[in-house]
Amino acid sequence: MANPSPVHMDLAGSQFPTYLQHLLISRIKSNWAPPPGSHGLYATIKFTLLKDGQLSGELVLLSASGSRVFDDAARYAILRSVPFPPFPPSYGKEKEEVTVTLQATKRQGF
Numbered sequence: 001m002a003n004p005s006p007v008h009m010d011l012a013g014s015q016f017p018t019y020l021q022h023l024l025i026s027r028i029k030s031n032w033a034p035p036p037g038s039h040g041l042y043a044t045i046k047f048t049l050l051k052d053g054q055l056s057g058e059l060v061l062l063s064a065s066g067s068r069v070f071d072d073a074a075r076y077a078i079l080r081s082v083p084f085p086p087f088p089p090s091y092g093k094e095k096e097e098v099t100v101t102l103q104a105t106k107r108q109g110f
Helices: 018-031 068-080
Strands: 007-011 042-050 055-063 095-103
Touching (some): 042 068, 055 068, 068 095
Antiparallel strands (some): 007 095, 042 055
16 A cells, blocks of 8 residues: 655646646655654645745645644645745736645655
């Protein structure tokens, strides 16, 4: 059985460029450091991404893990990832709603 990915992303816009989604996931993964002993926990966070790669407004915790330390680590992984790559000019939207689920997996040694 394969281990789950530590970062899952959902986007409101169905036309969001796949390569850009992969860049966002890669950036968040590189900043994701779940606390020790948190294997199996996950948190889902929603945010608004502007076309220049900045965030608009606050991060919204949609699904808490049950551990404040874990939830804070998930928020910080996203905040440390800013700025994200900008949208391509051909995308045409000013912002996009993004939902990210961060999980502690065995692959990460937890």
